[in-house]
Amino acid sequence: MKFKTIEWKGDRVRLLDQRRLPQEVQYLDCRSASSVAQAIRTMAIRGAPAIGVAAAMGIALGAKKNRSSNPRFFAKAVEKVCREMRETRPTAVNLFWAVDRMEKILERVESDGVEETKKRLVREALQILGSDIEVNRKIGKHGKQLIKEGDGVLTHCNAGALATGGYGTALGVIYAARDEGKQFQVFVDETRPMLQGCRLTAWELIQEKIPATLITDNMAGVLMRKGLVNVVVVGADRIAGNGDTANKIGTYGLAVLSKSHGIPFYVAAPTSTLDLSLVSGEEIPIEERNIEEVTHFRGYPIAPKGVKAFNPAFDVTPHSLIHGIITEKGIIRKPFRKNLKTLFATPNSFKERFQTLPAGEAGVPYRTRNSKEG
Numbered sequence: 001m002k003f004k005t006i007e008w009k010g011d012r013v014r015l016l017d018q019r020r021l022p023q024e025v026q027y028l029d030c031r032s033a034s035s036v037a038q039a040i041r042t043m044a045i046r047g048a049p050a051i052g053v054a055a056a057m058g059i060a061l062g063a064k065k066n067r068s069s070n071p072r073f074f075a076k077a078v079e080k081v082c083r084e085m086r087e088t089r090p091t092a093v094n095l096f097w098a099v100d101r102m103e104k105i106l107e108r109v110e111s112d113g114v115e116e117t118k119k120r121l122v123r124e125a126l127q128i129l130g131s132d133i134e135v136n137r138k139i140g141k142h143g144k145q146l147i148k149e150g151d152g153v154l155t156h157c158n159a160g161a162l163a164t165g166g167y168g169t170a171l172g173v174i175y176a177a178r179d180e181g182k183q184f185q186v187f188v189d190e191t192r193p194m195l196q197g198c199r200l201t202a203w204e205l206i207q208e209k210i211p212a213t214l215i216t217d218n219m220a221g222v223l224m225r226k227g228l229v230n231v232v233v234v235g236a237d238r239i240a241g242n243g244d245t246a247n248k249i250g251t252y253g254l255a256v257l258s259k260s261h262g263i264p265f266y267v268a269a270p271t272s273t274l275d276l277s278l279v280s281g282e283e284i285p286i287e288e289r290n291i292e293e294v295t296h297f298r299g300y301p302i303a304p305k306g307v308k309a310f311n312p313a314f315d316v317t318p319h320s321l322i323h324g325i326i327t328e329k330g331i332i333r334k335p336f337r338k339n340l341k342t343l344f345a346t347p348n349s350f351k352e353r354f355q356t357l358p359a360g361e362a363g364v365p366y367r368t369r370n371s372k373e374g
């Protein structure tokens with residue numbers, strides 16, 4: 001990648017300000033935990049894994065800048081920062097997963113001491129960043145088989161290097177297929193109202209010289225009907241125990257369209273996006289953002305004054321519409337509930353169990369074609 005989404009700079013967190021893309025490539029230096037939280041809230045950085053990394057770095061920064069040598073006072077202050085991070089955005093579970101990891105380090109402050117805890121918090125944040133990039137490469141490796149020579153691949157929102165520590169999930173699959181020498185066409189949903197597809201995915205693909213065609217969200221059906229889309233790959237913000245998947249608003253509609261055109265619909269996500277504590281997608285908290293994102297365009301009003309608007313940032317795609325979930329551990333197929341549980345119960349043997357079964361496609365262990373169960 002020719003850019004870095006987020007970097008630890010010792011006394012600050014540097015992130016590529018995604019609000020300014022594609023017109024300007026500008027980096028934002030956050031010198032306090034609160035400014036990192038603000039960057040997450042205002043979507044200067046966005047995308048589930050990326051906001052997890054940002055929250056972890058924000059906590060490390062808050063800890064590093066704290067002057068207290070008393071473990072209890074120090075812990076109280078850093079816990080406050082953790083709470084601030086948790087309150088930034090509600091849907092992507094990666095953020096909570098990352099804060100949990102940082103809190104685990106903090107719990108040991110009495111025995112480790114303040115200075116050692118600061119070092120450990122920084123190391124943990126860097127580890128979260130580094131492993132995210134590695135994990136995305138593995139997602140790409142597993143998912144690239146789903147893209148065939150000459151395919152049309154449709155994606156929604158931005159699940160690329162900008163949305164992660166680097167490389168990307170759904171776009172990671174596309175990058176890995178390209179690196180194998182495959183030629184294919186990517187269709188990019190514009191992704192109203194924040195235009196992550198138009199502003200960010202199209203920009204990333206141009207940087208990577210991957211042939212891409214931008215469409216508005218309401219054009220996907222026509223493309224499918226014309227036979228131009230062979231596979232859909234999207235990212236995820238939170239996946240419930242039955243495989244129901246929260247992702248950017250519009251994903252659900254795309255999944256319904258895919259089903260009615262017989263096009264396979266895949267979700268690409270790290271296991272840090274799985275939330276097995278939730279039975280179904282009904283329980284996923286959906287962020288509602290300011291209606292000005294709908295009624296205005298970059299500050300300019302485009303709707304009549306006083307009109308009501310609805311602005312959920314995410315929707316939930318039911319598991320029945322999803323062909324598979326591409327994770328760093330392999331492609332998980334239906335029944336999702338059973339296979340997700342197996343994944344967590346036996347992480348080391350997952351590859352052997354799920355990738356080598358002679359079911360035609362990798363990772364089709366217990367497929368029940370007509371099963372309604374996740």
Ligand code: MRU
Binds near residue numbers: 158196248
């Ligand atoms: O509101 P955003 O831009 O943070 O939403 C991002 C998405 O919905 C992405 O598709 C998702 O986080 C996956 S990113 C690898």
